[in-house]
Amino acid sequence: MSKADNIFIAMCKDILKKGISSEGQIVRAKWEDGTPAHTIKKFAIINRYNLSEEFPILTLRPTNFKAAIDEILWIWQKKSSNIKDLNSRIWDSWANEDGSIGKAYGYQLGIRHEYPEGEFDQVDRVLYDLKHNPYSRRIIVNMYNHNDLHEMNLYPCAYSMTFNVTGKKLNAILNQRSQDVLVANNWNVTQYAILVHMFAQVNNLELGELVHVIADAHIYDRHIPLISELIKRTPFPAPKLLINQEKKDFYDFKLEDFVLENYRCGVQINNIPVAL
Numbered sequence: 001m002s003k004a005d006n007i008f009i010a011m012c013k014d015i016l017k018k019g020i021s022s023e024g025q026i027v028r029a030k031w032e033d034g035t036p037a038h039t040i041k042k043f044a045i046i047n048r049y050n051l052s053e054e055f056p057i058l059t060l061r062p063t064n065f066k067a068a069i070d071e072i073l074w075i076w077q078k079k080s081s082n083i084k085d086l087n088s089r090i091w092d093s094w095a096n097e098d099g100s101i102g103k104a105y106g107y108q109l110g111i112r113h114e115y116p117e118g119e120f121d122q123v124d125r126v127l128y129d130l131k132h133n134p135y136s137r138r139i140i141v142n143m144y145n146h147n148d149l150h151e152m153n154l155y156p157c158a159y160s161m162t163f164n165v166t167g168k169k170l171n172a173i174l175n176q177r178s179q180d181v182l183v184a185n186n187w188n189v190t191q192y193a194i195l196v197h198m199f200a201q202v203n204n205l206e207l208g209e210l211v212h213v214i215a216d217a218h219i220y221d222r223h224i225p226l227i228s229e230l231i232k233r234t235p236f237p238a239p240k241l242l243i244n245q246e247k248k249d250f251y252d253f254k255l256e257d258f259v260l261e262n263y264r265c266g267v268q269i270n271n272i273p274v275a276l
Ligand SMILES: Nc1nc(=O)c2c([nH]1)NC[C@@H]1CN(c3ccc(C(=O)N[C@@H](CCC(=O)O)C(=O)O)cc3)CN21
Pocket: 063, 064, 067, 088, 089, 090, 091, 094, 154, 180, 183, 184, 187, 272, 274, 275, 276
């Protein structure tokens, strides 16, 4: 039984049982038909995934592993915020006529900043520190840039990663201000787990923990029946993640370098409505 499934089921049960409804409050998100997209939420959920034990992908329903990796490479490797560089349609609803989602995610990671050792963007700074000062307690990426919020269609949700080397293990904390539990919880966990795998491999570090801190973990009203059915399913054992071990430079990783072996999972829930 996959541990990621157990964590997901426990979190959903907790939100469904003890969560607070937004009914009666003013909410930003809407359904496609203009109805306010209300949620039940819990504040401050913390989920810990030990990446040395298993790869944290949901088996209750398929997570589109390739599309999730494609998006994390779009943000962290291509540093793009234009959907022309993305191979899925997941950001289409938030892009302008030029295909841009504004100064979000990848755009922020491409900005260069000055440090005592010279100019780096935030990704290159992490790679530099993991190589030269792995025991630094300052290895942080932050995409939540108040200067540029007015030029983003959606403010970054998964907005910060803190990397921490302990012994020979690479650990990380993913900070997320807002989480659509059905659509993107495992999507985000899978992609940041892959990122830790890539950074560990290129720095000859072992896999540690991914700690996912979610400030507002919510289930949208139209997702409640879908989640209630999903968490009654029986999970499968976790699949095995295989990564091309020859890749030693973060910028050389491609989609085909990642393979999931024995990914058994429940049937997909088709046409999940996504709140805008
Ligand atoms: N309400 C909302 N929830 C989100 O999760 C979300 C947003 N908005 N806005 C921006 C991005 C876009 N993200 C998305 C949007 C859609 C899927 C999605 O449709 N996932 C499908 C599979 C997609 C595929 O196969 O290509 C799924 O079943 O999980 C995933 C992430 C995450 N984000």
